[in-house]
Structure formats: C-alpha cells, structure tokens
Amino acid sequence: MTTPEHDELRDQVRERYASAARTVTSGTGAACCGASAAEGCCSEPTVLDESFGAARYSAEERGELPYAAVAASLGCGNPLAVAELREGETVLDLGSGGGIDVILSARRTGPTGIAYGLDMTDEMLALARMNAEAAGAANARFLKGGIEAVPLPDAHVDVVISNCVINLSTDKPAVFAEIHRVLRPGGRTGISDVVAEDRLSPADRATRGDHAGCIAGALSFAEYRELLTTAGFTDVRVESTHQVADGMHGAVVRAVKPADRPAAH
Template identity: 70%
Template sequence: MTDPDTTNTAAASDTKDNSRVRDQVRAHYAAAARAVTARTGTGCCSTSPQDGDCCAAPITLDAAGFGAARYTDHDRSHLPADAVTASLGCGNPLAVAALDAGDTVLDLGSGGGIDVLLSARRVGPGGKVYGLDMTEEMLDLARRNAREAGATNVEFLKGHMEQIPLPDDHVNVVISNCVVNLSTDKAAVFAETHRVLRPGGRLGITDVVAENHLTPADRATRGNHVACIAGALTFAEYRDHLTAAGFTDITITPTHQLADGMHSAIVQATKPAA
C-alpha cells in the first residue's frame, strides 16, 4: 500500500523542482532580452550546448543574430534589427508551417518576435498572429519590434504554454521554435495546443529531440534543462505525447545534430477535422 505522506512529499518535491526550472528559464531569457538591447550576450542552438545557455555556447550577439542563420536573407531584410538579433531558436518553423492569407497563428515562446513578425507578413491584414511568452522582458522587446515593423495584426500575450490564454478552436496554426523542450509538463503543452487549434488545424514546430536510446540521465549529461537538452523528449516520446493529445499525421524529421544523440527536428501534426 502506498504511503500518502510519501506520495504527497514526492509531489511537492516535483512541483518545487518544476518551479525552479521555470524560474531558471525565465531568468535566462530575461537576460537574453536585456543583452539584445546591449548587443552582447548569449544565443541559442550551436553545435556545442553548454550549461546555462539555450542550446549554445556563449556568443556575442550582433546584427546578424545567431538563430537567424536559419532564416533567408530576404526574410531577415524585412525585420527590425533587434528581432533578428533576438532570434534564439534551433530552426525555422515557418519553413514547414504552411501559412495562408487570413490564417490565425499562435507562436509558443515567441521571444523577441521574429516568427510572429514573419508570420504576420504571410497571413496578411486579414489574419492574426499571437505570440505567447512568460518573460516580461521578451514581451517588451517583441512589442517594440512589432511597432518598429509597423505590424498591426499581431498581439503578444503573457502566459505559459501549459495554460494558453486563448479560447477553444481559435487558431489555424501553432508554431514554436526550440521552446517545447523547456516545459516541465509536455503533456499539458500538447493538450493545450490541441485545444486552441481549430479542427483541421496544423502544428509546425522545430524543437530539440533525443534519440530513443537516451535515458533522462543520458540527456542530462549532455546539457541542462535551460540548455534545451535535459528536458528534450525522445522521438518516440514526442510521438506518444502528440498521439495522446489527439493529433494525427505526425512526422518528426531530424535536421541537424546538436550534441551526441540530440537533434534539432521539424515536428508536424494535424488536429483532425470535425
């Protein structure tokens, strides 16, 4: 028979650990936002992730942006410099998320707003793009970038991807760039994503994914949670979570290696039509 006191203690410990990880992630991205303004700091998703960085060894931020290398020169040329500099992802979700004029789009963990602003251009004035982020400094930066870009069809929301502050069946497409791995409750992320998508809606994200043979302990030896490594799901776990949330047409395609057994990957799925 399970001891209730032991169970409650373990649950409280997990909650405390999850809160600690979230605080570390928030602090890291707040520092990254401040670094953009100062033009010095850290980027994300190099080939040698280190503790304390999101998928990257420390680098100097410049006008090119580190994660911006995943975007075309044409895309970058239409963006405010700080939106490019603040690009901290491990891929380009817009390369796989087919956006149509008039679509409503949600970007999970929108950071400095690069994917929101690019999406806004694609969906046009008849569409709408939401950016969701939990870090006030990143939201301030993103809103400033949106004003500079003259984007009027965007809205940045403060909140968590485990509790998305949007109604059911509200968006056509959900995108995200190297963020889902940072969550300590992936099941909630995918359930919420499924909830806010309209029937027939599409998920198109890039994320860090581990090879199936890597245990949680193995992943932790390759980088910590804030480094986008320890919290990454395996390919099988990713597929299982998406299936459990109700998604179909799931594809997970690795694009490049970030560490031994760890890959940046394109994740696509569909919410079945009603």
C-alpha cells in the same frame, strides 16, 4: 501539478530568457541558446551559430526584420518553413521571445490574419512589441502566459508554431493538450524543437546540456510522437533537420487536429 523542482526549472528558464532580452535591448550583444548556453550569451552578434538562432532563417527572411528581432532569436529551426501559412489564417507562436516568428507570420497571413505571440517573460514581451512596431506588423498580438495554460479560447487558431520552447516545459502533456484545445478542427502544427535519439535516456540528455540551454528537457523522437498521438493528433511526423549535439537533433514536428466528423443520419 507542479513540484518545487519544476518551479525552480521554470524560474531558471524565465531568468535565462529575461537576461537574453536585456542583453539585446541594451545593445551589448546577441542572445544565444544551445548546449553551451550556460557559459553565457554570444559576445559577437555578427557571428551566427549554425545550429541555433537566426542562422536557421534565410538571408531574405532576416532582411525583413528589425535587427533586435534577429539578435534575440533563440530557436533551433524555422517553424515557418513547415507551417505553410496562408492569407487570413490565425497563428499562435508558443514562447514567442523577441517576436521573430510572430512578425514573419503576420506578414505571411496578411492584413486579414492575426499572429499571436505567447511568452511568460515581461522583458521578451516588451522587446517583441517594440520589434513588431518597428516592422509595421499591425496584426501581431502578444500575450503573457505559460505554454501549459494558453490564454485563448477553445478552437481559436488555425496554426500553432513554436521554436525550441516545448523542450523547456516541465509538463509537456499539458502543452500538447493546450495546442489541441486552441486549434480549430483541421488545424495544424509546425514546430521546431530539439529532439533526442531514442537510444538516449533522460540522464544521457542531461549530460549534453542544462535544461535552460535547450537540451536536457528534450523528448525523444518516439516520445514526441506518442505524446502528440495521445493528445489527439493525427498525421504526426517528427523529422531531424540537423545535429546539435551527440544524439541530439534540431527537428521539425508536424501534426494535425482531426476535422469534425459530420453527424450520422
């Protein structure tokens, strides 16, 4: 159940990302995300923040993409580096933004695969569709919706990825329940997110950055593992990749939805 405070935070996130899409579409600069995001987006698109955005991808990966997809990257990692996508798989990217991970996923899964991108922002969806068309990613599909209520059937995808978006949700148990629901038995996650050291309280995290700036809503390492386990996942791993602020880390998250067990005879 949402509260007025949750609705306000969601509106702040939506406007921040809509503004980022407008910035890229207008050609006035690159989007940015991080503890200093409240100060405005990056004014120089050729400078890559080493903690956030396109810098988390290899030069080869960036070279595969339209400029606008790279400029709109707001992530804190590269979920494809851990998702190990395979030919013919169906992939869902939660909070797909300008489409960078959807386009890369579409290429890795090939013409027999499908890469879905889910975003709640009309401006980002329009930008992502433009980028996918420019990249020739015919197997990319974009859906409008929130990550707490994914508009896909049960057991529909093989892999769920996400890049620095789950920390923005005000109902993270619902997000993990939805990931579990849409995954096929044996399906897996490959998520990049901002995660807090276990020593930091929610108040401590809030002092390091605002909610829409990717910091204040972050779970701790222990909380992430606990919520994924409670949602029904196994083989849960949450591992730091780099520090983004004092006690705050970019991290990769892996988990598996258990395969169906054969019926007893």
